[in-house]
Amino acid sequence: MDRIYLDYAATTPVDQRVIDEMIPYFRDIYGNPSSIHFFGQKAEGAVENARERIKNLLNCHKYDIIFTSGGTESDNLALRGVALNERKKRNANKILISSVEHDAISTTANQLKIYDGFEIIELRVDNYGLIDQSFFESQLNEQTAIVSIIYGNNEIGTINPIEHFVKECNKKGIPFHTDAVQALPHIKVNMESSGIDLLSFGAHKFYGPKGVGALIKKKGLNLIPQNTGGKQEEGYRAGTHNVPYILGMTKALEILTEEKDLESRRQKILRDQLINFVINNIRGAYLTGDPVSRLPNHASFVFDGIKGNELLISLDIDGFAVSAGSACKVGLAAPSKVLLKIGIDEKLAMGSLRVTLGKNTLEGDIDKFERSLRKIIDQLRRTTDG
Numbered sequence: 001m002d003r004i005y006l007d008y009a010a011t012t013p014v015d016q017r018v019i020d021e022m023i024p025y026f027r028d029i030y031g032n033p034s035s036i037h038f039f040g041q042k043a044e045g046a047v048e049n050a051r052e053r054i055k056n057l058l059n060c061h062k063y064d065i066i067f068t069s070g071g072t073e074s075d076n077l078a079l080r081g082v083a084l085n086e087r088k089k090r091n092a093n094k095i096l097i098s099s100v101e102h103d104a105i106s107t108t109a110n111q112l113k114i115y116d117g118f119e120i121i122e123l124r125v126d127n128y129g130l131i132d133q134s135f136f137e138s139q140l141n142e143q144t145a146i147v148s149i150i151y152g153n154n155e156i157g158t159i160n161p162i163e164h165f166v167k168e169c170n171k172k173g174i175p176f177h178t179d180a181v182q183a184l185p186h187i188k189v190n191m192e193s194s195g196i197d198l199l200s201f202g203a204h205k206f207y208g209p210k211g212v213g214a215l216i217k218k219k220g221l222n223l224i225p226q227n228t229g230g231k232q233e234e235g236y237r238a239g240t241h242n243v244p245y246i247l248g249m250t251k252a253l254e255i256l257t258e259e260k261d262l263e264s265r266r267q268k269i270l271r272d273q274l275i276n277f278v279i280n281n282i283r284g285a286y287l288t289g290d291p292v293s294r295l296p297n298h299a300s301f302v303f304d305g306i307k308g309n310e311l312l313i314s315l316d317i318d319g320f321a322v323s324a325g326s327a328c329k330v331g332l333a334a335p336s337k338v339l340l341k342i343g344i345d346e347k348l349a350m351g352s353l354r355v356t357l358g359k360n361t362l363e364g365d366i367d368k369f370e371r372s373l374r375k376i377i378d379q380l381r382r383t384t385d386g
């Protein structure tokens with residue numbers, strides 16, 4: 001059976017050109033970048049070359065690039081590292097996050113509350129997942145250690161107009177972080193002109209390897225490292241560099257920069273075809289997230305009277321790999337926190353589906369998926385109704 005992958009928000013296959021870029025750094029240029037000898041210097045040169053290439057691609061010469069093990073670690077380092085430092089520096093004890101963050105931010109914030117006594121303010125969102133701007137402004141003061149707002153939402157696809165939040169934070173000198181793990185693969189990022197203080201991304205969401213990412217951080221903004229040890233990354237992140245993966249991520253970012261415009265436009269057309277089909281042909285189907293300010297590859301729904309897990313399993317049997325919204329495991333039958341926060345009731349939230357497109361998605365794949373989805377939803381409803 002031909003299987004069709006429609007879960008690019010979970011992860012993406014590694015581009016062959018990225019694999020080719022990485023191979024020599026496993027086999028030939030295998031030195032430790034911190035070593036003095038020839039082998040070490042070769043590896044160090046490669047890492048510094050990667051850093052320069054990324055700075056050019058994202059226009060962030062006034063920033064540090066801190067290489068990490070992925071989006072999760074970057075989110076952790078930004079939130080915990082800056083919060084702890086700002087408290088030490090100016091006694092700021094409040095952390096502002098949106099109520100629809102990825103677990104990498106929300107769980108970290110919760111730990112900072114329980115073990116470090118920070119006050120966490122959750123910025124409420126509207127039915128599309130957009131942050132209430134006046135509430136945000138009312139919460140911003142000298143007590144605020146850091147603001148962290150997700151750029152493109154992994155579950156509902158909503159893109160937040162982060163320029164506005166950045167501007168307010170810049171005015172008041174409050175560090176602003178954004179989790180751009182989903183947004184970077186689709187949105188043009190120019191760090192210098194954005195004013196963003198900290199931005200997180202991970203390579204495996206744009207056809208790079210898993211287990212590598214970066215935190216981009218404005219120079220001069222300090223943070224307390226969470227990985228302590230050697231002097232790598234100016235002490236911000238100790239541990240021997242993953243040289244092949246760093247080079248692979250850099251190559252993936254170069255390819256992305258070249259292909260992003262065209263690919264995002266192509267995927268958006270297929271995504272809109274799918275959304276229109278579902279809304280017009282399946283009764284009791286609703287789009288979740290913002291219909292307009294939305295990641296171009298992202299379609300997410302809830303279906304009345306459907307259990308998301310059963311839907312996923314049936315689609316998998318039919319050959320389609322999709323998701324319930326987050327990396328929710330079958331068996332853990334709890335409704336998504338994000339869906340509840342945008343005002344979807346608990347019962348409806350159980351019937352969630354996320355379909356995310358990528359470079360290998362063809363029009364024919366979407367046609368086949370639409371047919372299978374309609375058939376399965378009919379079948380599931382017949383079994384529950386009867």
Ligand SMILES: *Cc1c(COP(=O)(O)O)cnc(C)c1O
Pocket residue numbers: 009010069070071072073075102104150152153154179180181182201202203204205211212213
């Ligand atoms: C995937 C994802 C993460 C986690 O990134 P990893 O590289 O898998 O650790 C964080 N935030 C968002 C929005 C994501 O989609």
